[in-house]
Amino acid sequence: MADQADNNAAAPTVGVALLGMGTVGTEVLRILQEDAQDFTARTGGPIEVRGIAVSDLTKPRPGVPAELLTDDAVGLVKRDDIDLVIEVIGGIDYPRTVVLSALRAGKSVVTANKALVAAHSAELSEAADSSGADLFFEAAVAAAIPVVGPLRRSLAGDRVNQVMGIVNGTTNFILDAMYKRGASYDEMLAEATALGYAEADPSADVDGYDAASKAAILASLAFHSQVGSSDVHVEGIRSITKADIEAAKAAGCTIKLLAICERMVDDNGAESVSARVYPALIPLDHPLSSVSESFNAIFVVAEYAGRLMFYGNGAGGNPTASAVLGDVVAAARNIVHGGRAPGMSTYADLPVGDFGSVRTRYHVDMVVDDRPGVLAEVASTFSGQGVSLKTVRQEDAGDAGARLVVITHHAAESDLESTVDNLKNNDAVKAVNSVIRMEGN
Amino acid sequence: MADQADNNAAAPTVGVALLGMGTVGTEVLRILQEDAQDFTARTGGPIEVRGIAVSDLTKPRPGVPAELLTDDAVGLVKRDDIDLVIEVIGGIDYPRTVVLSALRAGKSVVTANKALVAAHSAELSEAADSSGADLFFEAAVAAAIPVVGPLRRSLAGDRVNQVMGIVNGTTNFILDAMYKRGASYDEMLAEATALGYAEADPSADVDGYDAASKAAILASLAFHSQVGSSDVHVEGIRSITKADIEAAKAAGCTIKLLAICERMVDDNGAESVSARVYPALIPLDHPLSSVSESFNAIFVVAEYAGRLMFYGNGAGGNPTASAVLGDVVAAARNIVHGGRAPGMSTYADLPVGDFGSVRTRYHVDMVVDDRPGVLAEVASTFSGQGVSLKTVRQEDAGDAGARLVVITHHAAESDLESTVDNLKNNDAVKAVNSVIRMEGN
Structure with missing residues (x-):
């Protein structure tokens, strides 16, 4: 004392x-x-x-x-x-x-x-x-963005269903600059390094590990359960290309590295927690899409409070x-x-769900043969795994064939993975150029 | 116990x-x-x-x-x-x-x-x-937007300089609809009433008193001083016209009812608090401009945390x-x-400053005689009170004369008030149609 x-x-x-x-x-x-x-x-x-x-x-x-x-x-x-x-x-x-x-x-x-x-x-x-x-x-x-306090205290009488945040300023700076200036990942990483936003070894940022630590903390607080950094599914932004950014624009979206913590409920009503970090398309009318430069923002959906967002500087001395x-x-x-602050309450003790059971939407960018019947063949590869398509866009890719970009409805990760395996084994599909998830309805 | x-x-x-x-x-x-x-x-x-x-x-x-x-x-x-x-x-x-x-x-x-x-x-x-x-x-x-908690606790180690918020959903609904649909105040008030957003007697909302109560609370918390609702300068939105909204658009702005709490420092370094509620233009690139419908948002500027924003549903069961x-x-x-939450700390005991000493920018919309020398005459009426002009836009108003819209640099309320008095006494000025403040640099 x-x-x-x-x-x-x-x-x-x-x-x-x-x-x-x-x-x-x-x-x-x-x-x-x-x-x-x-x-x-x-x-x-x-x-x-x-x-x-x-x-x-x-x-x-x-x-x-x-x-x-x-x-x-x-x-x-x-x-x-x-x-x-x-x-x-x-x-x-x-x-x-x-x-x-x-x-x-x-x-x-x-x-x-x-x-x-x-x-x-x-x-x-x-x-x-x-x-x-x-x-x-x-x-x-x-x-300095108050988010631990709000989750621990302000929302202590509510039921949080989702926390989705841009929690790494370095990657947001890179992706924002790629979006706004049409630059490549390597060019923008070099600039972020020169400006001091990125470390000499940028992997903690660009491979998503920094965001994963934050996702683990946010998930633990939001769901009153024990979620560690090793429970978080992590994908970084190194693979994001200029073409991905262009495709996002064509879909009315931008690409952000998101930390997503979600309450999942299976068909039997059993609850589990998903904590994951990956780059994803989000629509331009979603509040997170306008978070620019190295700013951070955390979007929370709670049962009674509804949709909340916290925004500000996420790093710096x-x-x-x-x-x-x-x-x-x-x-x-x-x-x-005297008195004591609320601790890391883990009474709900929800398990971390299997990543394969996470349901989201997908933006799949392929090159296919330019001949009759191919579209039907590709579509049935998706539907064969129970993945239904929301939008399909086909354009001429010259000698390469046809470029086919589809956006799916919500589907399970495991079903999407099987679909992509089947696409790759399909002779009509010359290449699956990218698979990027899409968040924020 | x-x-x-x-x-x-x-x-x-x-x-x-x-x-x-x-x-x-x-x-x-x-x-x-x-x-x-x-x-x-x-x-x-x-x-x-x-x-x-x-x-x-x-x-x-x-x-x-x-x-x-x-x-x-x-x-x-x-x-x-x-x-x-x-x-x-x-x-x-x-x-x-x-x-x-x-x-x-x-x-x-x-x-x-x-x-x-x-x-x-x-x-x-x-x-x-x-x-x-x-x-x-x-x-x-x-x-449910956590703002009292963040000011009382999360920012307890910082120095808040400004809190600026959209804290009344009814008036935001009305102003947002006027902006987006070109409707009049009366039409949108009727719709807000029909939808249950406005009470049968809407004065607490549209005359700014509800926002003023919140401004008093926010100012007290932010500046650790005693600010009551009667200390808040209040102006409502009844006088906002379609023409004002059009003029805001022309200036790259929208109009929002803002609750503003500001730390003021005079030339001798003495500090005071300003708490005020009024409709104001804010630039479309300011985070508060995109707060639509009946949502609320509070923007905080603190010495170390920088710019923060909290966004969500500001009302409802x-x-x-x-x-x-x-x-x-x-x-x-x-x-x-055991233990006790932080109380309403008022140790800083800052006085509430005179409204006349508040400094902001102004959008002044006038009709003037359409003859040589009038612009110089009007400009000198502003400069005579120490108010300098940032932009001037003149357009033909037909038989009425010329419409002159000026936006000032920061100036004291008292100086602007004297300027407007002088404009009204100036024979070359046929009418001062509106004076609306402009916030958010």
């Missing part, structure tokens, strides 16, 4: 350990110092940073009191004068060790670490529950610091006034 | 009094009953409705246990077996009496009553603070019930586990 030693003050001081002094850690420290009076007023007691853990003690850190620095994070979080731990290190294994130590010692933790929360939420929750500490992680999903500090105030209030 | 008499159960039951059985009350009761197991799991203990206050005991209420009904709301909320009060009566004076009784008796209150909260927040907060009860009112602003029930879970959790 909070240090009551300085008890000439009306309220106890909340002692904070800051782990990590990268972009976010530096901003968090600066804002806590500059706006100290606001934090005291909003918390009910002063917040004091009493230790800062860094990996390299020799690096010059202007403005940071040297006596606060340590490279022993585990030792720091266990100190008696620390009530609250802010983890902005990144990575998984090392912060896991430190955060677990903190929670088990009864210290509340605020983390911005999506990979950690997505991979180890059960273990972290258990540690928090065992000591009664709070675990906050608003910044782990879409930075300042927006992430804003989310961290909102959580710091909440955690510090509980330390000063 | 919660009834511990049934203490063979692991957690205490939270006893609820429901005040009001209109659309929202009926939905709240139904959902609490149907989803009882979910509420128990999310709260940590069962929630039991133990009394329902209505004004007319003789009205048949199928499905509602008669023994729960009472017309003595004050008596009900004081009962020992009541821990939590849900107020969905509406009105001001009567619910004020009941809610104050409940809070003073230490019972937490969840209310959807924007007029009550906007008019009496100081008194209600004081009553809550005196007994340590919680006061929740997410449903008072924009129903189900969305309001969703917001009420989210608050019920939070209040019940605090009853079961």
